[in-house]
């Protein structure tokens with residue numbers, strides 16, 4: 364399989380091919396996921412929730428993002444590697460935004476960064492793009508704004524909010540972002556935005572008419588079950604498989620069945 368790049372992702376929309384993205388946080392999973400023809404791996408700041416056990420994504424640091432990006436890079440075959448910029452790594456000044464994005468590229472080995480927000484962070488997006496770093500936008504439910512939203516709620520149900528989101532998306536496109544992740548909005552808006560923009564819209568809870576889809580890998584494998592957003596489909600039940608295996612191991616050690624001859628040195 365050929366290595367996928369930013370241009371591959373852009374071309375897929377032009378060719379009417381759906382874009383597939385999954386989050387990934389470590390070497391072993393990167394190897395498994397990229398053994399299939401996945402287009403992009405996202406090192407999401409959701410790692411704070413699913414891998415580190417924080418209540419939300421706010422405590423995640425740039426160092427956390429770099430650490431996990433490096434691990435994913437070592438296991439990745441063909442996918443485009445995109446890494447989230449964590450909360451407060453890009454909001455303060457354009458200078459800090461560029462410095463942190465540069466670290467994620469240079470130390471982590473990501474090929475693009477993803478940033479939550481629209482017109483309010485446009486100067487930071489432009490500065491990062493000026494530093495020759497590809498950017499993915501993220502609109503709709505932006506989990507880093509949890510304290511502003513008062514929870515992880517579906518966004519842009521009202522006309523006014525939908526208009527604002529479309530304006531944000533157009534401004535990001537004009538600035539030069541190569542794709543936009545659109546999270547937890549009505550499907551009609553996902554369809555409209557995908558038709559309006561010439562860059563790909565990658566949906567998560569934004570309906571079937573987006574140019575692509577993304578999910579958190581631990582959600583779709585049934586490994587993370589603390590909460591399950593409505594947009595998640597479970598394609599496996601790995602959590603149950605793990606519990607079953609661990610239970611069998613405990614039983615066999617206790618009963619003396621493990622280790623048997625075949626796992627023993629003479």
Ligand SMILES: Nc1nc(=O)c2c([nH]1)NC[C@@H]1CN(c3ccc(C(=O)N[C@@H](CCC(=O)O)C(=O)O)cc3)CN21
Pocket residue numbers: 408409412413420504506515516517547579581582587590591592593594
């Ligand atoms: N495991 C996991 N999966 C995710 O998709 C995810 C994370 N963690 N952490 C960061 C954010 C938080 N996200 C979330 C978290 C919860 C809901 C949720 O429960 N939504 C409700 C709707 C709530 C409402 O509208 O009032 C749902 O039923 O989908 C949605 C997105 C998405 N991201």
Ligand SMILES: CC(C)C(=O)C(=O)O
Pocket residue numbers: 386405406407408409410447544546567577578579
């Ligand atoms: C859910 C995706 C889009 C994300 O931002 C993350 O995993 O952090």
Ligand SMILES: [Mg+2]
Pocket residue numbers: 407408409447506
């Ligand atoms: Mg994220």
